[in-house]
Amino acid sequence: MPLSRGVVAAGHPATAEAGAWALREGGNAVDAAVAAVAASIVAESPLTGLGAGGHMLVHRPGGETVLLDFFVAAPGLAGTERRSDLVPVEVDFGDAIQIFNIGAASCGVPGVPSGLEEAARSHGTMALADLVGPGARLAREGVELNRQQGYLLKILAPILAREAEGEAIYAPEGRVLETGERIAFPELAETLERLGAEGCEPFYRGDIAAAMSRDVVDSGGTLAAEDLAAYETITREPVRASFAGRDILTNPPPSSGGLLIAYALELLDEVGEFDAVTLVGVMRQAQEARTREFLAGLYEDGYGTRFLADRLGSTTHITAVDSDGGCASVTCSNGTGSGLYVEGTGIHVNNMLGETDLNPLGFHSTQAGRRLPSMMSPTVVLRDGRLELGLGSGGSNRIRSAITQVLVRTLGEGLDLAAAIAAPRVHFEEGAVQSEPGVDPGALERLAAEGYEVIRWHEPNLFFGGVHAVAAGEDGTLTGAGDPRRGGAVARA
Numbered sequence: 120m121p122l123s124r125g126v127v128a129a130g131h132p133a134t135a136e137a138g139a140w141a142l143r144e145g146g147n148a149v150d151a152a153v154a155a156v157a158a159s160i161v162a163e164s165p166l167t168g169l170g171a172g173g174h175m176l177v178h179r180p181g182g183e184t185v186l187l188d189f190f191v192a193a194p195g196l197a198g199t200e201r202r203s204d205l206v207p208v209e210v211d212f213g214d215a216i217q218i219f220n221i222g223a224a225s226c227g228v229p230g231v232p233s234g235l236e237e238a239a240r241s242h243g244t245m246a247l248a249d250l251v252g253p254g255a256r257l258a259r260e261g262v263e264l265n266r267q268q269g270y271l272l273k274i275l276a277p278i279l280a281r282e283a284e285g286e287a288i289y290a291p292e293g294r295v296l297e298t299g300e301r302i303a304f305p306e307l308a309e310t311l312e313r314l315g316a317e318g319c320e321p322f323y324r325g326d327i328a329a330a331m332s333r334d335v336v337d338s339g340g341t342l343a344a345e346d347l348a349a350y351e352t353i354t355r356e357p358v359r360a361s362f363a364g365r366d367i368l369t370n371p372p373p374s375s376g377g378l379l380i381a382y383a384l385e386l387l388d389e390v391g392e393f394d395a396v397t398l399v400g401v402m403r404q405a406q407e408a409r410t411r412e413f414l415a416g417l418y419e420d421g422y423g424t425r426f427l428a429d430r431l432g433s434t435t436h437i438t439a440v441d442s443d444g445g446c447a448s449v450t451c452s453n454g455t456g457s458g459l460y461v462e463g464t465g466i467h468v469n470n471m472l473g474e475t476d477l478n479p480l481g482f483h484s485t486q487a488g489r490r491l492p493s494m495m496s497p498t499v500v501l502r503d504g505r506l507e508l509g510l511g512s513g514g515s516n517r518i519r520s521a522i523t524q525v526l527v528r529t530l531g532e533g534l535d536l537a538a539a540i541a542a543p544r545v546h547f548e549e550g551a552v553q554s555e556p557g558v559d560p561g562a563l564e565r566l567a568a569e570g571y572e573v574i575r576w577h578e579p580n581l582f583f584g585g586v587h588a589v590a591a592g593e594d595g596t597l598t599g600a601g602d603p604r605r606g607g608a609v610a611r612a
Contacts, residue, residue: 124612125441127151128587128599130513131162133262135601135610137253138439141245142612149177149242150250151439151612152447153235157254157311159435159451160231161304162262165271165279166453166513167435169310169322170331170461170468172230173451174370176357176497177242178506180444184368184499187241188353188490189234191227191471194346195487203339205473205482208277210455214576215553217515219455220473220482221278223340226457227471227491228350229331232319237352238447248315255311258465261303267581267606269298275455278470284460285467307465323347331461335468338459342468349488358423362388363530365507369498369522372417376494376519378426379405383523385427393527395545395554395562399571402520402547414480417492434495434513440589440597446509448497450518476516494518500530506591508536513605514584520546521584529590536590537600540607544583547571555579581605 125148127138138155146154152175160168167173172191178184205220239247264272272279276295280286288304289295296302313321321327328347335342357368360381367384370377383405390397408426416422434452457470471477477491478484485491494516500508508529512521521544528539543557551572554563556579567573576582585605590598601607 125151125439126589126597126599126612127155127437127439127610128589128601129155129159129437129608130435130585130587130601130605131159131265131268132608132610133162133257134159134437135608138437139610139612140253141250142441144245146245147243147443148439148441148445148447149238150245151441152437152449153239153243153247154250154253155437155439156235156449156451157251158257159437160311161254161257161307163268163435164304165268165275167451168453168467169231169314170229170466171451171453172469172471173234173449174374174493174495174497175234175238175447175449176368176370176499178446178499180506184357186355186357186370187234187238188355189230189237190374190490190493190495191230191469192346192350192490193472193485193487194228194342196349197343197345199336199341199343201339201341201483210274212274212580212582214574214580215582219278219470221281221455221458221470223335223338223457223459225470225473226335226340226342226459226468228342228346229469230350230352231451232314232322233350233352235314236319247318251311251315255308258304258308258311261301263301264296264298265606266298272296278455278458281458282460284462285458304465306463310464310466323350327461327464330464331466331468334459334461360384360427362526364502365530366501367498367526368501370496371423373490373492374495375409375414375417375492376496377498378423379409380496380498380519380523381427382408383519384526387527387531393531395558396565398524399545399547399552399566405519406547409479411480414492418489434515434518436497436511436513436585436587438509438511438587438589440506440509440591444506444591446499446506446589448499448509448511450495450497450511450513452495452513496522498522500526508588508590510586510588512584512586514581516548517546517582517584520544521586525586525588536588536598540586540588540600540602543579546583555583579604
């Protein structure tokens with residue numbers, strides 16, 4: 120059905136509704152995305168926050184598409200000595216266990232405050248103070264934990280409630296809060312309001328920056344005042360690929376996820392087959408392309424174009440589309456969080472220096488001041504220059520496989536958006552094929568016969584990502600779909 124203002128797809132009803140509110144107030148897709156991110160910091164707190172980083176892909180009809188890079192940067196500009204080690208913590212997803220590394224040594228330079236201010240200033244139409252309002256109110260009044268957030272608290276409790284500040288929020292009575300209970304963030308409410316009133320200055324050169332640096336360095340990390348003061352959001356040109364007669368625009372280097380998605384889609388477009396065996400083969404080629412030379416090249420000008428030409432001759436996501444066909448696709452992540460909180464602010468600092476997926480050459484190997492090579496891949500699909508689809512995903516290294524498969528299902532196989540997102544997924548990594556129930560058993564048998572280790576999951580899981588997307592029809596109809604694996608929700612303005 121035609122919509123007067125637009126649609127927002129996100130990982131929580133309160134997140135999506137905050138974005139829809141901005142659209143109803145007359146804001147554009149970027150305003151909606153900023154408001155939704157601010158709300159997600161509260162409603163989806165285990166996965167994102169003001170201590171996190173992210174990327175926003177902004178598309179305006181008839182205009183250019185740009186990528187705002189506000190992902191986490193490596194600290195170390197001050198030469199601060201690291202006095203603590205990464206602390207490994209096992210997170211049990213049910214059918215797989217993943218190790219995340221936390222503690223002060225895992226804390227990188229956060230980008231979300233800078234990114235939200237820059238997005239609102241350069242591409243929005245509403246005041247930042249207004250856009251953070253729904254999130255601040257949600258933080259002060261509290262939000263009821265739904266099933267998905269209750270599950271996240273359960274599996275991430277050893278990190279979220281590791282320190283007294285986190286325990287006071289997530290386990291206030293000596294036990295972790297459960298689904299149906301209410302959680303509030305009074306200090307975070309004040310911090311969000313400061314962001315709205317003063318912009319990001321306090322977070323990078325003011326008292327919040329000083330407190331963050333002090334708390335991390337005193338605990339043995341390297342996040343110094345100089346690292347925060349040097350941080351800024353960077354505008355980049357998206358990487359482009361072709362698939363099923365469309366132009367796919369996604370996150371460019373130094374992020375690695377978008378480039379690997381583009382590579383996989385170009386390969387699939389050449390083959391023209393999309394069964395599980397073909398998908399895993401392409402995923403393997405993309406994984407094998409992630410060499411030491413690839414990772415070094417991410418920081419070279421024009422590397423994305425050269426890479427494709429040479430070969431082809433937790434996390435949250437929000438997608439907002441307005442009535443003009445503008446789109447803001449934004450992915451933010453705190454990793455699992457470091458377990459360190461900035462005193463008096465409610466800010467949980469990221470653990471990106473301890474995320475294995477972001478440090479393939481070894482921990483603490485990224486040059487100080489450089490962005491870490493994220494898998495985040497906010498993406499838009501254009502057909503003859505017109506927006507057809509905006510999407511993205513959370514899910515660590517599974518981001519690229521989740522987005523690729525949703526694009527294949529919608530553009531290559533013609534499934535409607537909700538069905539494409541709900542369809543069972545596979546993921547290849549470290550020689551193993553992870554498979555959700557519903558994948559063709561014959562294809563899995565062929566993969567096993569070819570020597571792959573095939574791990575069959577008993578039910579769909581957020582391990583396989585969380586794609587939230589909005590499709591735009593030729594007649595102006597907007598259709599949103601959220602990923603049930605990550606509590607997906609859609610709000611219409």
